Amino acid sequence: MKTKVFVKETKFKGIEKNPSLLGFGCMRFPTKSKDQPDIDEDLAYQMIDDAYQHGVTYFDTAYPYHHGMSETFIGKALKKYPRDSFYLATKMPTWLIESVDDAKRIFYEQLEKCQVDYFDFYLCHALNRSNYKAYQIPGVMDFLYQMKKEGRIHHLGFSFHDTPEILNEIIHTFKWDFVQLQLNYLDWEFQDAKTQYKIVEDYGIPCIVMEPVRGGLLASLSDEAKEILVNMNPNVSIASWAIRYAASKPNVMVVLSGMSNLEQTQDNIKTMSQFKPIEDEEQRVIDQALKVFLESNAVPCTGCSYCMPCPEGVDIPELFRIYNRYMVTKSKMDFKREYERLEEGKRANLCVSCGECMSQCPQKINIPKLMQDISSLYNEICNS
Numbered sequence: 001m002k003t004k005v006f007v008k009e010t011k012f013k014g015i016e017k018n019p020s021l022l023g024f025g026c027m028r029f030p031t032k033s034k035d036q037p038d039i040d041e042d043l044a045y046q047m048i049d050d051a052y053q054h055g056v057t058y059f060d061t062a063y064p065y066h067h068g069m070s071e072t073f074i075g076k077a078l079k080k081y082p083r084d085s086f087y088l089a090t091k092m093p094t095w096l097i098e099s100v101d102d103a104k105r106i107f108y109e110q111l112e113k114c115q116v117d118y119f120d121f122y123l124c125h126a127l128n129r130s131n132y133k134a135y136q137i138p139g140v141m142d143f144l145y146q147m148k149k150e151g152r153i154h155h156l157g158f159s160f161h162d163t164p165e166i167l168n169e170i171i172h173t174f175k176w177d178f179v180q181l182q183l184n185y186l187d188w189e190f191q192d193a194k195t196q197y198k199i200v201e202d203y204g205i206p207c208i209v210m211e212p213v214r215g216g217l218l219a220s221l222s223d224e225a226k227e228i229l230v231n232m233n234p235n236v237s238i239a240s241w242a243i244r245y246a247a248s249k250p251n252v253m254v255v256l257s258g259m260s261n262l263e264q265t266q267d268n269i270k271t272m273s274q275f276k277p278i279e280d281e282e283q284r285v286i287d288q289a290l291k292v293f294l295e296s297n298a299v300p301c302t303g304c305s306y307c308m309p310c311p312e313g314v315d316i317p318e319l320f321r322i323y324n325r326y327m328v329t330k331s332k333m334d335f336k337r338e339y340e341r342l343e344e345g346k347r348a349n350l351c352v353s354c355g356e357c358m359s360q361c362p363q364k365i366n367i368p369k370l371m372q373d374i375s376s377l378y379n380e381i382c383n384s
Contacts, residue, residue: 004055006275012206012253014177015155019087019120021247022272023058024051025210025258026070027304037067047265048077052086054269058254060208062091062125063110075114088116089208091125091159092144094132100139107147121208122153123180126306126362128162132170141174159210161362164195171203178253180208182302182362184218185245185286187211190300191363197249206253212246213239213257215302222328225293232285239264240271241286248277298324299370300363307357307367315346316357316367323374332381339378348375 006021029047030040048059059078061070071090078086090110097103111117122144124135135141147153157178160167171179179200187193200207213219219239221229229241247255255272259265278286301320310316319342326335339347351371358367 002054003269003273005269005272006247007055007057008253010250012178012251013204015206015253019058019254020056020272021253021255021275022051022056022243022268023060023089023208023254023256024048024056025256026059026061026074027065028258028260029066029070029073030261031066037069039066039069039073041073043262044073045077047259047262048074050262050265051259051269052078052081054273056269057085058087058089058121058256060089060121060210060256061114062123063093063096063106071110071113075116079115083116087120088114089121089123090114090119091123094125094127094134097134097137097140099137100143103140103143107143107152111152118152118154120154121178122147122156124158127158127160127170128362129166132158132166132173135174145175157205157208160196164192164199167196168199171199176203176205178206178208179203180210180256182211183207183209183246183249183252184212184214184242185290186214186218186294186300197251201251207249207251209246209249209252209255211302211304212255213242214300215258215304217298217300217302217324218242220325220328221289221293222296225289225296228285228289228292232282236271237267239267241282241289243268243271244275245278245286247272247275296327298327299365301365302363304362306360306362310351311354311356312350312352313345314348314350314371315342316371318342318346319348319371319374323370323377326377332384336378336381339374348372348378351375 007018008021029044032038032040059074061074092103093106144156148156155177157176157180159180181193181196183193183197197207221238226238229238243255243257246252257268259268299320301317303317305317307316322335322338348371351368353368355368361367
């Protein structure tokens, strides 16, 4: 008999049945090649099947994931299973909504792509100070409420990237069933996820967690930080600490993990089928490891790619990945080798500091400044 991932016994307001505490994020499926969004469907099917068979019931996709291919793939992958045996979540692409007709067209397109008659959880995607006004366009929210009344949406919520003040405004502007937040042991203080979590909790609805491992950053800590965690428990992965941290918050209903390979899927299943909340001593160890890690000055990029495409062709997420690896390992040779693997048309020196990327970055990273730093680092290494 297969072990099953944990499901919280807590009954959350407005949620009839709880999904699995571990949710499958469909943003980072394995791809056929590094530079193409096409999903490696054979491997991704294995991952979905393995997760489902071990009790994962929550699957989270979105309109733009994998250049629009994620919804179509997850629709095919889940079609073989009884519709009432899983929870499917997707998101309205906020930036494309200029009228109620846009909302209607996209919503029905999503139902068709996912091959379902309803969405268990439907989100207004990536709300912040400016773009949530798309839902104040006459008729847009009325349409979503109508879809809920007709049973095409079972629970309506939003994902969020901004300050606690803006979250408090949005959450009290409309009627919501849940909120999806970026929550992890780095952002608890770093982006004040603590206050955001409290706002959702006080509003009386559950929280779904995205980026618990910070786009993989908290799975690849510095050697010194890793050593602290390994000394506490050598039998678990570094990533498992971050997953458990998020899952331990009492008002968290689902923790999403954007799994990219079968090994990550199996590790998450192991972590969440033997789930135990983080204890006080473990929290002290996490705090210690985080303090050591922050001393490496890694860029807090999650790899979400909202900054893309760059008008000049710069591959911002890949450059941050290369830079963060250097900041952790301090290996100039590895940095130079990885940087030079990038096509010349994607390198940091092409940044013209237009600032377009910064307006889209959920993490509010000063991208142009860091592109200059990365370019300077490469030149410094080449000339040393």
